[in-house]
Amino acid sequence: MKDKTEMFDVCVIGTGAGGGVMIDRLTAAGMSVVALERGPQISPSEFNEDELKIVLRKQLFSPGKLETYRSDTEAPEETGNFAEIVHGVGGSITHWGAWAWRLRPDEFRTRSVEGAVPGASLADWPIGYEDLEPYYDKAEADFGVAGVSGSNPFEAKRLTAYPNPPHPWRPSSHKFAGGAKKLGYSPFPLPMAINSRVYGNRPPCINGGACRGHGCPISAKATSMSVSLPRAITTGKLDLRAPAMVYDLPVGKDGKLTGARYLDSDGRQREVRARHVILAAGAIGTAQLLLMSRSGSFPDGLANGSGEVGKNLTYHHFPIVAASFGEDLRTYTGVEALVAVDDLHPSDAKRGFIRGGVIGESNVASNQPLMFGALLQSLTPGARWGAGFKEKLREFPNTMLFTAICEELPRAESRVDLDPNVKDQWGVAVPRLTKRQHENDIAMHRYFKNKLAELAEAAGAEKVHHVDVPNATIDQKTSQKGSTHNHGTCRMGSDPQSSVVDKWCRSHEVPNLWITDGSVFPTAGGYNPTLTILANAYRVADRFIDEARRSSL
Amino acid sequence: MSVETSRRRFLRNSAFAAGALLFSAHLPRPLAAMAAAESTEPVVLAAGEWRCLKAITACIIPTDHQPGALEANCVNFIDKALANEDAAAVPLYRGGLAVVDVVAESRFKSPFAALKSDQQVELLRGMETDSIDPWPLGQELPAAMLFETMRMHTVIAFLSDPRYGGNQHFSGWKVVGYPGSEHHNGGYTRAQVEGKAKVVPVWDRGSH
Numbered sequence: 179m180k181d182k183t184e185m186f187d188v189c190v191i192g193t194g195a196g197g198g199v200m201i202d203r204l205t206a207a208g209m210s211v212v213a214l215e216r217g218p219q220i221s222p223s224e225f226n227e228d229e230l231k232i233v234l235r236k237q238l239f240s241p242g243k244l245e246t247y248r249s250d251t252e253a254p255e256e257t258g259n260f261a262e263i264v265h266g267v268g269g270s271i272t273h274w275g276a277w278a279w280r281l282r283p284d285e286f287r288t289r290s291v292e293g294a295v296p297g298a299s300l301a302d303w304p305i306g307y308e309d310l311e312p313y314y315d316k317a318e319a320d321f322g323v324a325g326v327s328g329s330n331p332f333e334a335k336r337l338t339a340y341p342n343p344p345h346p347w348r349p350s351s352h353k354f355a356g357g358a359k360k361l362g363y364s365p366f367p368l369p370m371a372i373n374s375r376v377y378g379n380r381p382p383c384i385n386g387g388a389c390r391g392h393g394c395p396i397s398a399k400a401t402s403m404s405v406s407l408p409r410a411i412t413t414g415k416l417d418l419r420a421p422a423m424v425y426d427l428p429v430g431k432d433g434k435l436t437g438a439r440y441l442d443s444d445g446r447q448r449e450v451r452a453r454h455v456i457l458a459a460g461a462i463g464t465a466q467l468l469l470m471s472r473s474g475s476f477p478d479g480l481a482n483g484s485g486e487v488g489k490n491l492t493y494h495h496f497p498i499v500a501a502s503f504g505e506d507l508r509t510y511t512g513v514e515a516l517v518a519v520d521d522l523h524p525s526d527a528k529r530g531f532i533r534g535g536v537i538g539e540s541n542v543a544s545n546q547p548l549m550f551g552a553l554l555q556s557l558t559p560g561a562r563w564g565a566g567f568k569e570k571l572r573e574f575p576n577t578m579l580f581t582a583i584c585e586e587l588p589r590a591e592s593r594v595d596l597d598p599n600v601k602d603q604w605g606v607a608v609p610r611l612t613k614r615q616h617e618n619d620i621a622m623h624r625y626f627k628n629k630l631a632e633l634a635e636a637a638g639a640e641k642v643h644h645v646d647v648p649n650a651t652i653d654q655k656t657s658q659k660g661s662t663h664n665h666g667t668c669r670m671g672s673d674p675q676s677s678v679v680d681k682w683c684r685s686h687e688v689p690n691l692w693i694t695d696g697s698v699f700p701t702a703g704g705y706n707p708t709l710t711i712l713a714n715a716y717r718v719a720d721r722f723i724d725e726a727r728r729s730s731l
Numbered sequence: 732m733s734v735e736t737s738r739r740r741f742l743r744n745s746a747f748a749a750g751a752l753l754f755s756a757h758l759p760r761p762l763a764a765m766a767a768a769e770s771t772e773p774v775v776l777a778a779g780e781w782r783c784l785k786a787i788t789a790c791i792i793p794t795d796h797q798p799g800a801l802e803a804n805c806v807n808f809i810d811k812a813l814a815n816e817d818a819a820a821v822p823l824y825r826g827g828l829a830v831v832d833v834v835a836e837s838r839f840k841s842p843f844a845a846l847k848s849d850q851q852v853e854l855l856r857g858m859e860t861d862s863i864d865p866w867p868l869g870q871e872l873p874a875a876m877l878f879e880t881m882r883m884h885t886v887i888a889f890l891s892d893p894r895y896g897g898n899q900h901f902s903g904w905k906v907v908g909y910p911g912s913e914h915h916n917g918g919y920t921r922a923q924v925e926g927k928a929k930v931v932p933v934w935d936r937g938s939h
Contacts, residue, residue: 227912230891235816349926384918395914508926510909511919547890547909562859563791563882564852568799574907 186212186417189438189452191424191467194269195711196694197458198402198410199317203719205415209726212450214440215420216463217265220272222403225393229548233391239264239273245462246597247659249614257600260611260660261462267420268393268403270460270662271708275390275514276399277538277583278323278371279705280314280334280713283307284525285585288701291525292532298587298616299490301700304672304681305717307334313713313720318369321400321712322377325369332364332520342374344516345383350507350578351516354539357637358519368518368538371400371709380404383513387545390514422448423604427455427471427480427691434690435480441604454690454722454731458715461491461664461697465594466609468668468678481685486678487668488594491613492586492702493661494535496650497623499580499630500544500553501639506575509544522582522629523704531621535584535704537630544577553577556646579645580630583663584623585704587616594667611660615652623652663707665699683718690731694718771804775813775821779842780828781806784881786844787831790851791885798902800885808888808897809881820880827877830867831858901934 187209190197197213205211217240224238232238236259243265248255263270284291286303294300315338324342344367347355358365372389373382383398397404410416419442426439428449437451457464465488471480479487518538525533543549554562554570561567597610627644634642645651652658671677674686683698685691694715696707703710725731773781788800788809800806813821831854835843839850846854857863858874859882866874888897890907898904904911911933913919922928 225914227914228892228894230887230895234887346921346924348924384914385920385924386912386914386918388912388914506908506926508924508930511913511924511930547904547907548887550907551886551890563855563885565793565795568792568795568906571907574909 184451186210186437186450186452188212188454188456189214189450190456190458191438192216192269192458192460192463192695193267193407193418193420194264194402194458194460194695195271195708196696196715197269197456198271198406199712199715200456200458200694200719200722201410201416202406203716203723205410205413207723207726208415210415210417211410212417212419212452214422214424214438214450215267215269215418216423216459217267218421218443220266220268220393220403222393222395222397225395227386227388227392227546229388229546233546234548238393239266242603244600244602244608245660246600246608246610248610248612249657250591250612255597255610256659257608258659261664262660262662263460263462263664267418268401268407271401272393272403273391274399274401274662274708275540275542275706276371277515277706278318278321278325278369278709279536280310280336281307281703281705281710282332282334282523285701285703285705288533295532295587295618297589298618299590300588301669301671301676303700304670304677310710310713310717311336313716314709316716317709317712318371320378321371321405321709322373322380323369323371323400323709324367324374326367329366330364330518330520332523340369342377345370345372345374345513346385347516348508348512349505350509350541350544351539353503353507353578353637353639354517354580354633357633357635358517360636361633363519363521363633365517365519368515370513370515372513373398373400378405385512387510387512387541389512389545390540390542423606424459424467425470425604425606427457427467429473429475429480429688433475433688435688445604454692456692456694458693458695460695461667461699462594462609462611464693464695464697465491465667466596469594469596470607476687481668481678481687481691483687484675484678486676489590489592490588490666490669490700491592491594491611491664492588492666492699493613493658494663494702494704494706495584495586495615495619495623495652495658497582497584497626497630498540498645498650499627499634500557500577500643500645501580501634501637502573502577502641503638504576504640507544507578508575509541509578510546510575512541514542514545515540519633522626529625531618531625533585533587533618533622533704535582535622535626537580537582537626537633540579540581542579542581544574544579547574550574550577553645557643580634582626582630583704583706584619584626585702587618588666588701589614589616613659614657620653663696663702665696665702665707668693668697669700670698671700682721683714692718692722771807773810776806776810776824776828779832780824781810782844783828783832783842784809784824786846786851787855787881788885788888790848790855791882792889797906798900799906800889802899803889803897803902804899805885805888805897807899808891808895809884811896812884812888817884823872823877823880826868827872827881831877833867834863901932904932
């Protein structure tokens with residue numbers, strides 16, 4: 179009840195990468211912030227590498243999370259927990275692999291670079307690399323990225339050095355680099371937002387091995403929980419509420435949001451009031467909440483006069499090749515990835531597809547036994563049990579993964595909307611994912627898989643396996659249902675007819691609504707998105723504070 | 732029990748449609764862990780079901796010069812999972828295991844657990860390929876689906892943290908060569924990451 183009269187400067191919805199930066203910067207600027215997080219508070223003491231509980235059963239990071247999935251509007255619908263995202267304080271950056279990239283300049287201008295592509299909804303970003311560059315510097319500095327500046331000949335030009343030196347390499351990293359050199363590529367230490375030494379009051383990594391998909395128990399991994407939120411808490415300006423499931427963003431008579439309505443941990447309806455609302459619930463959650471917030475002035479969902487909210491749901495696709503060698507590669511130690519090559523990243527239509535992606539070593543599924551056991555399903559048809567299967571299990575320490583992060587083309591038909599039938603534990607309509615790949619993605623996937631196999635051969639692998647990982651492989655028949663990388667459902671752009679927010683990530687239609695998660699990406703780029711989400715949020719925060727100081731907000 | 736009785740019993744007890752979801756995320760039940768480890772007392776499975784399933788797990792991951800599903804106590808993991816997270820699969824096991832014994836009796840005149848090892852493997856291979864004819868449960872519960880559920884459960888039991896009642900004495904991790912969860916045991920040194928120093932598994936370090 180007290181909530182009704184309480185007025186905050188800002189209400190931030192979502193506490194992950196994009197929300198965390200806003201919470202940090204705005205509290206540092208002296209604003210009062212209420213942060214509403216759909217999931218519970220999670221303690222680092224729960225980050226115990228329990229693969230069954232955390233990875234398979236998803237009991238720590240997204241218990242009870244539901245979506246529905248269909249490949250297109252005619253296809254049958256499935257209900258499940260598809261998107262690999264976190265519902266909890268700190269958001270999905272909590273279990274990220276910490277690959278920390280800057281997008282290449284051409285990745286902000288794919289529509290101009292490639293022209294119109296049938297079946298795809300390519301669009302230029304309303305900002306360019308030069309707009310984000312100083313904020314990439316800031317994000318790398320705050321998140322302590324470890325890497326070697328200038329070691330990737332294909333990266334965007336950069337003026338600053340990485341704040342930390344690279345992590346030590348495993349035998350598998352040297353295999354990867356050796357194979358890459360043999361093929362004429364330029365291997366380099368993969369930039370990782372994990373401390374390689376004491377930095378920012380956080381300890382260095384202890385190389386535990388179970389990293390991506392897990393939280394870091396010692397906060398060596400840079401996350402919203404370990405970097406952004408602690409700073410905000412010390413200002414005394416943050417009121418963090420979790421679990422707080424926001425179900426409506428009410429609009430006042432002046433057309434501005436008055437705050438947010440949410441359900442608390444007991445399912446009671448609560449309301450907070452705020453002068454501004456910053457939405458950072460992830461590309462799925464943000465679209466879901468806007469579509470749920472219907473009113474007389476917004477019958478099709480808040481800030482959705484264009485009908486664009488929820489459209490262009492874009493992932494990445496992840497070609498994977500597993501290879502075994504005759505020795506212990508130590509892939510169960512260290513951070514997820516240590517070495518990469520970017521030679522195949524630049525777009526080249528002569529390859530039979532446009533766009534590209536980065537190739538890296540990864541220890542996902544070769545760092546812990548359960549995921550390895552799952553990996554074996556596709557490695558060994560015909561030897562799924564019995565003595566032959568047991569022999570395969572023994573290859574665990576000798577197996578490494580070669581993987582690529584490939585740019586997926588956006589499709590307007592791939593989208594998030596509200597499922598008309600399925601409700602979640604709060605009785606709220608679950609997000610419905612309608613998602614299928616473009617022909618270009620299939621061609622690129624096949625090409626990269628072959629290139630990965632070539633790389634593994636060159637590295638001296640005894641056995642090379644094209645891996646069909648459920649939810650990673652794509653071909654004519656198989657789509658990815660959910661992903662860790664979700665973009666595009668509330669595009670930023672200069673035209674209010676074809677985008678949801680402007681170049682400052684402020685709604686075209688609702689003046690006190692801002693969005694700072696991956697949903698604002700018009701296209702996905704060929705790198706992991708998180709450093710760009712962080713950098714963009716730092717950029718928006720500066721603008722927000724600037725306007726507030728000039729009292730023009 | 733006759734084939735027809737077992738079929739009817741399965742159908743009666745089963746709220747379980749084809750499409751078993753083992754890792755169903757929407758079963759917010761307490762963790763099986765706590766009391767599961769080391770317990771050898773069945774809490775869901777009847778004695779006969781336990782014996783039958785135990786013999787099946789032993790075929791899926793056999794014992795050789797290293798431990799297999801028997802030593803890892805995979806049947807215990809499954810029993811505890813059925814009491815908790817995987818409760819939805821109880822009717823599948825209940826109906827399915829009875830039918831495995833019915834088929835074993837009709838083919839080899841003995842319950843599954845008492846068969847010779849090559850007979851057991853033959854029967855399971857038939858289930859895996861859905862080529863047992865007649866299969867008493869028909870399309871209500873295809874043999875391949877039952878087999879796949881038991882196979883996946885056994886592998887998961889073998890490789891999960893011992894606190895869940897399988898992988899006893901780290902037997903599964905010893906087979907795969909996984910030295911254990913390190914973040915709470917001090918981590919790895921640079922020399923260990925680089926392959927220049929030996930890695931001592933957690934069970935040899937007195938912390939367990």
